[in-house]
Amino acid sequence: MPTTTAAKRRRLLSRWTTELHRRLPTLSGPEAKGLARWSIGIVLAKSASLHACSLALACWLALNPLTLRKRLREWYLEATAKKGHGSAAGGFQRRDWDPHEASPHLLKWILEGWPCRQVVLALDPTNFADRFTVLNVSVLYRGCAVPVIWTVVPGNEPGAWEPHWEAMLGALAKAVPAGWQVLVLTDRGMYSPRLFRCLVGLGWHPFLRIRAQGFYRPIGGRKWRELKDLRPKAGQTLALRAEVFKNDQGRLECTLLAFQGQGYDEPWLIVTDLEAEVAKASWYGLRGWIEQGYKRVKGEGWRLQRTRISTPERLGRLWLAVAVATLWVLEVGGQAEQEQEQGQARAPEPKRAGQDAPALPDLQGAAGEPAGAGGPGEGGGKGGRVWAVFARGWQLLRDACAVGVLLLGSWHPEPWPDHPKGGCPQPAPRPRAPPRRPRQTSRQTPALAAGPIPMTPASKTLP
Numbered sequence: 001m002p003t004t005t006a007a008k009r010r011r012l013l014s015r016w017t018t019e020l021h022r023r024l025p026t027l028s029g030p031e032a033k034g035l036a037r038w039s040i041g042i043v044l045a046k047s048a049s050l051h052a053c054s055l056a057l058a059c060w061l062a063l064n065p066l067t068l069r070k071r072l073r074e075w076y077l078e079a080t081a082k083k084g085h086g087s088a089a090g091g092f093q094r095r096d097w098d099p100h101e102a103s104p105h106l107l108k109w110i111l112e113g114w115p116c117r118q119v120v121l122a123l124d125p126t127n128f129a130d131r132f133t134v135l136n137v138s139v140l141y142r143g144c145a146v147p148v149i150w151t152v153v154p155g156n157e158p159g160a161w162e163p164h165w166e167a168m169l170g171a172l173a174k175a176v177p178a179g180w181q182v183l184v185l186t187d188r189g190m191y192s193p194r195l196f197r198c199l200v201g202l203g204w205h206p207f208l209r210i211r212a213q214g215f216y217r218p219i220g221g222r223k224w225r226e227l228k229d230l231r232p233k234a235g236q237t238l239a240l241r242a243e244v245f246k247n248d249q250g251r252l253e254c255t256l257l258a259f260q261g262q263g264y265d266e267p268w269l270i271v272t273d274l275e276a277e278v279a280k281a282s283w284y285g286l287r288g289w290i291e292q293g294y295k296r297v298k299g300e301g302w303r304l305q306r307t308r309i310s311t312p313e314r315l316g317r318l319w320l321a322v323a324v325a326t327l328w329v330l331e332v333g334g335q336a337e338q339e340q341e342q343g344q345a346r347a348p349e350p351k352r353a354g355q356d357a358p359a360l361p362d363l364q365g366a367a368g369e370p371a372g373a374g375g376p377g378e379g380g381g382k383g384g385r386v387w388a389v390f391a392r393g394w395q396l397l398r399d400a401c402a403v404g405v406l407l408l409g410s411w412h413p414e415p416w417p418d419h420p421k422g423g424c425p426q427p428a429p430r431p432r433a434p435p436r437r438p439r440q441t442s443r444q445t446p447a448l449a450a451g452p453i454p455m456t457p458a459s460k461t462l463p
Contacts, residue, residue, distance in 0.1 A: 006062055008404025013040065013061070015406050020324070023109045026101040034075035038321035039328060041072070043397050048302040048322050060401070076309075076317035099320040103149035103168075104175035106323065110139055110146065111176065113331075113411045118181045120283075120416075121148075121172075121204075122290040123165060123190060126298065128305060130155045132315055135164050137172065138290050140185075142334050142389045142414055145293025147323040148172065152312035162194050173202045183207055185287040191271070193245075193252050200273050207272050207284060216244045216256055230258045231267055239276035257281045282417040296390050297322055326390075331409035333393025337385075338412035 041053030058065035138145035
């Protein structure tokens, strides 16, 4: 007996609901079904607008658009605003739900299919005019970003962000398996010593850009120098162990990297807990991918910037639907791009064993392996993409949903730029510094005080 297209679409919705309920077990059955409707509607309409998603789903399922609109809207409403709340007709079962409870499972969803044990996160706020500010943590993937946890705060209101970042990072840390290496990138407006120490306490590696304001002092040195004077030659990186910032509260002992890009007025100044021989300034170039992620979420992708939602709680719930739709699109698009790359690679020569595995920098490689054995620019990646992974995935999903086929993908992260062939030694744990003693008369200083270590980053990475 032939199956109609409408029946295939309803079956797709049911299977996607089951998949979401399995991946995000903190959601109830109705909440998972609402999330499935929203994520499919966002893909079909290419918009996170309530009006556009309602119409797209109504045409897709041949249902009343006004009925669908009410169901979609109630999904992100608080319990007291939902229809039937407090009535004897079952409205007492209405409940509020927190998207933060689903965030660790969202990260687990990604890491379960991640082919290596290294992942890059980016922390960055984004504004919705003067209405909201979204503090967002994303996994960086193939030129874009997947939101995994977020906090929505009212716009233009005073208040510290560090407690929000610490709470979100602590929640995500529970989802990261032991032995994984997590690199965390932030822009220069995000730096704080409190955030740096929070990341180190979680066992992750901060890679935070700072402003060229204040002072630094090489470890073992006596003289404080201005950060604005730390300017390497164009295309080169300076790396040294140093203390940054003079004041006692903000003073930080770390590895300080400075990279000067060709044609740019200001260098990157980056602080990290990795050893100077391990850290590569070119890794910071990955941070630009979160800007592409916002471009897809708020701009030409899901157009969330146009939302008329009036409260941070409602926007936080709708952001979960946007995150799931983005994850779905990038998972499918990344697999399609990987398959195309493999096909092009197989054409001139036979496929080699292990070609599928991404060659990421090994931050815990064998002891004694020379750092940077692969030379400058190894694994720096290929040129710019002709088609974005997001656009590729959306085209495939839209066509699959039209005929009622549930299309799922897999994760294929790209190699980090400038990774060494032989791997890098694990940064040795540093003991706590002893109390300061009176200055000695000897003029001898440790080797690190003699000058920074020159390094060459990937040529394609610019600030």
